[in-house]
Amino acid sequence: MNLLQLEYFQVVAKEQSITKAARTLNISQSALSIMMNKLETEIGYPLFQRQGRNIVITPYGRDVLYYSYILLHEMEDIQREFQELRGESNERKLTLGVTDSNYYGDWILGLLEQYPDIQLNVLQMSREEIYENLIIGNLDFGISNEVEYHGQLSAQLLFSQPYQLLVLREHPLADKGKITVEELMQEPIISLPPSHKERMIDNLSQEMHFRPNIIFEGNQDIMAEMFHAGVGSILTCAHNRKQWMMRAPEQYAMLDIVGANSRYEMYLLWSKHRYLSKWARMFQRYVFDYYHV
Numbered sequence: 179m180n181l182l183q184l185e186y187f188q189v190v191a192k193e194q195s196i197t198k199a200a201r202t203l204n205i206s207q208s209a210l211s212i213m214m215n216k217l218e219t220e221i222g223y224p225l226f227q228r229q230g231r232n233i234v235i236t237p238y239g240r241d242v243l244y245y246s247y248i249l250l251h252e253m254e255d256i257q258r259e260f261q262e263l264r265g266e267s268n269e270r271k272l273t274l275g276v277t278d279s280n281y282y283g284d285w286i287l288g289l290l291e292q293y294p295d296i297q298l299n300v301l302q303m304s305r306e307e308i309y310e311n312l313i314i315g316n317l318d319f320g321i322s323n324e325v326e327y328h329g330q331l332s333a334q335l336l337f338s339q340p341y342q343l344l345v346l347r348e349h350p351l352a353d354k355g356k357i358t359v360e361e362l363m364q365e366p367i368i369s370l371p372p373s374h375k376e377r378m379i380d381n382l383s384q385e386m387h388f389r390p391n392i393i394f395e396g397n398q399d400i401m402a403e404m405f406h407a408g409v410g411s412i413l414t415c416a417h418n419r420k421q422w423m424m425r426a427p428e429q430y431a432m433l434d435i436v437g438a439n440s441r442y443e444m445y446l447l448w449s450k451h452r453y454l455s456k457w458a459r460m461f462q463r464y465v466f467d468y469y470h471v
Contacts (some may be wrong), residue, residue, distance in 0.1 A: 184246035194247035271297040322445035352431035415442040
């Protein structure tokens with residue numbers, strides 16, 4: 179096994195076709211097939227299986243793919259680190275993947291004011307896409323509201339907040355400051371659609387074993403309009419409530435949910451195996467300082 183085999187293996191896995199990968203690599207199909215067959219022989223397990231006209235990676239192949247990214251990235255990182263030591267590297271571009279645009283709105287302007295030379299590219303994607311792109315090196319950092327264990331990624335909790343119900347000041351419970359699950363069961367809820375992953379209302383209702391009274395599911399802008407028309411309330415948390423508030427803060431109230439343990443958490447993610455450049459370390463430190471971690 180050598181690094182060139184692993185580089186070519188990554189292209190085959192991406193293209194899901196020997197023919198397309200050979201075209202991308204500008205080598206003959208037969209030469210690439212021989213190289214992949216040799217790699218499979220050395221590994222001792224099938225790395226691909228045919229599916230129609232394409233080939234799909236096997237679980238063994240996926241393990242090899244992850245290790246190949248680690249090895250090839252470490253080779254690149256050795257070069258990057260020593261270029262930086264010699265003062266030959268001034269890469270200022272960072273790519274950040276987020277599952278929700280609200281995760282960086284609080285501090286992005288302060289970051290750019292403090293580091294005006296930084297070039298930050300923010301991409302919205304699913305949690306699974308963030309994991310994959312951190313591992314293959316397309317992202318420098320990710321921000322997600324929930325983290326599953328992954329041996330190749332590091333994670334730092336930025337904050338943990340309880341779920342709360344956002345209501346208008348004229349709501350009957352506004353001055354009470356809290357709501358019981360029995361009251362919450364009767365409360366009209368305006369929510370994101372079910373296709374939205376990890377909805378707060380789903381997490382809370384599963385934990386507390388009740389069926390929420392959801393009267394509308396849909397677009398965020400329409401939700402905000404309906405909320406301000408007094409149609410229903412919105413389950414949120416301290417960090418996310420501002421996206422729903424179109425009036426002065428004193429026009430709203432946040433109700434604590436009695437007996438709820440579920441919390442809204444946000445994490446910063448990065449690859450354990452990638453070298454963090456000077457600009458990446460500055461970005462990481464800024465985010466940690468902002469959230470006091």
